[in-house]
Amino acid sequence: MLKLDNVTKVYRTGAFGGGSTTAVGGVSFEVGPGEVVSLIGESGSGKSTLGRMILGLTPVTSGSITWNGTAVRPAKSYYREVQGVFQDPFSTFNPVFKADRVFRMIKEVYFPEVPPAEWAERVRASLADVRLNPAQILGKFPHQLSGGQLQRLLIARALLLDIKLLVADEITSMLDASTRIDVLNLLAELKGRGLGVLYITHDLSLGTYLAERTIVLRRGTVAEMGPTETVFTGPKHPYTRELLAAVPRLREPWQEAEPIESCLYHDKAGTGGLLEVEPGHYVACARLAGCAG
Ligand SMILES: Nc1ncnc2c1ncn2[C@@H]1O[C@H](COP(=O)(O)OP(=O)(O)OP(=O)(O)O)[C@@H](O)[C@H]1O
Incomplete structure (x- = not known):
């Protein structure tokens, strides 16, 4: 299980x-086996920074990230179980290979x-999976393949390792609608x-x-x-309401989001500044400055 505890x-x-820029401030959550957790936020909200820290590509400033109880670090044993696939597949491939x-x-x-023969079969099977x-x-060279093909190639590579956790950072943003559904169904x-x-995702x-x-x-x-x-x-x-209101829905009128004026949960928030409003549903203070005063 992946566990983030007060990561900054x-x-x-x-x-x-x-x-200095505080890209991530005091974030805690977990991702269990077979669980899909989506991390949503607008551009600059710190999503990719979190992804990179989870993959051990960027050090955390404070707090901890553990995988099955052990602090994550960029090691072969970790990448055997946890892999990342990123938004821009072209940047992952060296164009000369x-x-x-x-x-x-x-x-x-x-x-x-x-x-070699068994390996070739495993490669074929992982390509068939995607x-x-x-x-x-x-x-083929990367420039001879489409963005969607390269993206699926990266997922196939992760599958070859029989990983336990995939950090998928905007992986469908460069795909056309049908390939996107294919990739999502594959993840399912x-x-x-x-x-x-x-x-x-921001979507x-x-x-x-x-x-x-x-x-x-x-x-x-x-x-x-x-x-x-x-x-x-x-x-x-x-x-969250503002984000949801920003999603265009066919045949539904545009609804203005409520302005963020005051904190509904001021003084009530518990650990990590989050209040559990119903089982498993946590909400933060809505004031930009937090619940300090
Ligand atoms: N290497 C860096 N050095 C300094 N600031 C950075 C660096 N990387 C990211 N930031 C800043 O940290 C904040 C969060 O960036 P991050 O890329 O994590 O956001 P994001 O939610 O993934 O955005 P997007 O959806 O646009 O990719 C932004 O203000 C960004 O400018």
């Missing part, structure tokens, strides 16, 4: 590192003992096989598709989290 990330900024080199590297690092035809993929199937997924409609729990991130802190159905049908935080 402060980036040093400015010409000589004199300034053929795309199937990603599979060769996985074999060299993790499975040197597997005989509905890619090996003949159309293997032997993998979830059924016990894969945990942290599904990072609320995609968040609801798979996730049983939703975390709404606002300016680096959790505004609201709970069962997806509950959060979407009865959002308590004005920011």
Whole structure:
């Protein structure tokens, strides 16, 4: 299980590192086996920073991230079980190497003992899982493949490792509608096989598709989290309502979100500044400055 406890990330900024940006402030949540949790928030809310910290690519400033009770660190044993797939598949591939080199590297690092014929079969099976035809993929350079094909290639690579948790950061944003549904259905199937997924997105409609729990991130802190159905049908935080109101719905009139004026949960919030308004449904103070006074 993945567990984040009061995780904060402060980036040093400015010409000589004199300034700072708190990208993530005191975030706590868990992702269990076979659970899909969606992390939703607008641009700059800290989603990718959280994803990178979970993958050990960016150090945390304070708080802790553990995987099955052990602090995460960029190690082979961790990446054997936890992998990330990111928004822009083109940036993940070195343009001078053929795309199937990603599979060769996985074999060299993790499975040197597997005989070539068996390995070829495993690659074929993982490509079939993501509905890619090996003949159309293997032997090609990244620029000869589409964004959707590269994205699915990355998922296939993660599947070869038989991972337990996938950090999926905006993985469908570059895909056309039909490929997007294919990838989401694939994730649903993998979830059924016990894969945990942290599904990072700014697209609320995609968040609801798979996730049983939703975390709404606002300016680096959790505004609201709970069962997806509950959060979407009865959002308590004005920011969540604002986000939901921003989703265009066919044949439904535009509804203005309530302004964020005062904190509904001021003085009531418990651990981590979140109040449990109903079982498993947590809401933060809605004042920009928090519940300090
Ligand atoms: N390496 C960095 N150095 C300084 N500030 C950073 C760095 N990376 C991110 N930030 C800042 O941290 C905040 C959160 O950024 P992050 O990329 O995590 O947000 P996001 O929710 O993933 O946004 P998007 O949806 O646009 O990708 C932003 O204010 C961003 O400018």
